[in-house]
Amino acid sequence: MSGEDRREESAKLNETKGEERRETEEEAPTEGSAGTSAEGAGTTPTDAPAEGDNREDVPSAEADSGAAGAGADPNGRKPEGEEQASAPKQVQAAAEPKTGPVDAKQAAEGEPAAPPAKAAEEAAAPAASSAGGEAPVRRQETDEEKAARRKAALEAREAAKAAAAQGAARPEAAGGAAAAGRNPAAAAGRAAPAAADAPPPPPSPNQPRLDRAAQLLRELVNEDAVEEASINEPNDHLPTLVIKRDRWQACAGLFRSHPELNIDYLRNVAGVDHETHMEVIYHLLSLDSGHNYAVKVRTDRESPSVPSVTPIWPTANWNEREIYDLLGIDFPGHPDLRRIMMPDDWVGHPLRKDYAPLDPEV
Numbered sequence: 001m002s003g004e005d006r007r008e009e010s011a012k013l014n015e016t017k018g019e020e021r022r023e024t025e026e027e028a029p030t031e032g033s034a035g036t037s038a039e040g041a042g043t044t045p046t047d048a049p050a051e052g053d054n055r056e057d058v059p060s061a062e063a064d065s066g067a068a069g070a071g072a073d074p075n076g077r078k079p080e081g082e083e084q085a086s087a088p089k090q091v092q093a094a095a096e097p098k099t100g101p102v103d104a105k106q107a108a109e110g111e112p113a114a115p116p117a118k119a120a121e122e123a124a125a126p127a128a129s130s131a132g133g134e135a136p137v138r139r140q141e142t143d144e145e146k147a148a149r150r151k152a153a154l155e156a157r158e159a160a161k162a163a164a165a166q167g168a169a170r171p172e173a174a175g176g177a178a179a180a181g182r183n184p185a186a187a188a189g190r191a192a193p194a195a196a197d198a199p200p201p202p203p204s205p206n207q208p209r210l211d212r213a214a215q216l217l218r219e220l221v222n223e224d225a226v227e228e229a230s231i232n233e234p235n236d237h238l239p240t241l242v243i244k245r246d247r248w249q250a251c252a253g254l255f256r257s258h259p260e261l262n263i264d265y266l267r268n269v270a271g272v273d274h275e276t277h278m279e280v281i282y283h284l285l286s287l288d289s290g291h292n293y294a295v296k297v298r299t300d301r302e303s304p305s306v307p308s309v310t311p312i313w314p315t316a317n318w319n320e321r322e323i324y325d326l327l328g329i330d331f332p333g334h335p336d337l338r339r340i341m342m343p344d345d346w347v348g349h350p351l352r353k354d355y356a357p358l359d360p361e362v
Contacts, residue, residue, distance in 0.1 A: 204231040209291060210239035216258060217243070221250045232294065240294040248297050249307040249333070255284060255293070256312050262286045263293065266313035271323035273353050278304040278329055282316075299329065308333035326351040 141149070204210075214229040228242035243251050255263040267283040278301050284293040297306050308331035310316045320331040321340040328349035331337055339346065348355050 204233065204237045206237045206239050207231060210241070213239065213261060213293065214241060216260065217241070217251050217254060220254055220258075222247055225251055235294075238292055238294050240296065242296045242298065245297050245299055245306060248295075249309065249312075251295075252282075252309045252312050255295075261291075261293075262288055264288070266309070266315045269316055269319035269323065271327040271329055271351075273301075273327060273351065275301070275353050277301050278327065280306045280323065280329060282309070304329040306331060308337075310334050325349070328352060 210229055210231060214226045217225045222244075225244055225247040226241055227244055228240075230240050232238040232240045255261050263284040263286050265285045265287050267285050269283075270281045272279045272281065278299050280297045280299070282295045282297070284295060285291070299306050304327070306329060308316065308320055310320060310331075311333065317335070318340060320334055321337060323329050324331060324334075324337055325339040325341050326349055338344070342350070347358065350357075
């Protein structure tokens with residue numbers, strides 16, 4: 001028998017077996033077609049001749065595979081029913097989370113594996129980003145751009161405030177101009193200072209004491225002894241008198257000896273350089289009545305001199321020496337007027353406004 005006859009006989013035999021398998025499948029529909037096809041694919045003809053070279057065996061194998069794929073497209077495509085049945089399975093397999101070495105490692109270490117939903121989201125995220133495109137990254141502003149933006153915002157707010165204030169002022173100005181045109185006298189009255197209409201402030205509780213002290217000094221010392229008399233309201237309504245320098249020693253004696261005043265304690269003495277003149281301030285106190293007074297004595301700046309009151313109030317001793325040392329004010333009548341803080345050979349007086357230190361770094 002020639003090779004061509006053997007091929008024809010083998011093809012007929014395969015067709016006969018394929019028909020028998022189709023009849024078996026129709027009689028038993030519960031069995032899977034895939035298994036039947038696999039069984040058919042594994043069946044080889046027993047009566048196939050063993051002789052012949054390899055080239056003659058190839059058609060037999062092709063015939064067997066053709067019998068195994070009975071009912072399939074000759075081009076290798078699956079039937080439409082099988083493609084439709086396999087498509088949902090492929091989609092489901094793609095959606096199912098894949099487990100790999102990472103999940104096995106997590107299970108070995110006792111860590112819970114990622115939930116299927118989370119794994120699906122993570123798997124779908126790259127696809128979404130690649131399909132929709134990544135969000136554009138916002139460029140960071142430089143310091144100069146930030147400063148310019150803030151400046152522009154501030155200028156806009158200021159402009160808005162100015163516009164609002166201008167808009168509010170226009171009706172008032174228009175109303176005021178109209179009122180002034182109707183009644184000039186009333187407009188002039190409103191232009192007068194508001195302080196004129198305000199009631200005068202109540203007199204200081206220490207005003208009577210100040211007036212009495214100034215009266216005694218003018219009557220018992222001299223009419224020109226008191227240059228000024230005022231109440232220092234910020235300093236607890238302290239009665240303050242400016243005494244003429246030439247009358248100061250006599251006025252100090254009166255403060256000390258007069259029974260109504262009875263100033264038996266000198267609390268403090270201070271010196272001040274006003275650049276136009278020098279000034280010595282005395283804080284007086286009556287220990288019996290508790291009354292306080294402040295006395296200011298002004299003197300020339302070129303040759304400052306104020307009579308000493310150390311013979312009247314001994315507490316003025318060191319205070320006058322300190323003022324002499326730091327400001328250069330002379331106190332005629334002081335028992336021991338000399339420097340008390342600076343060395344005796346020190347040049348100048350450090351608290352004067354025109355003092356020029358020998359060493360500027362000190």
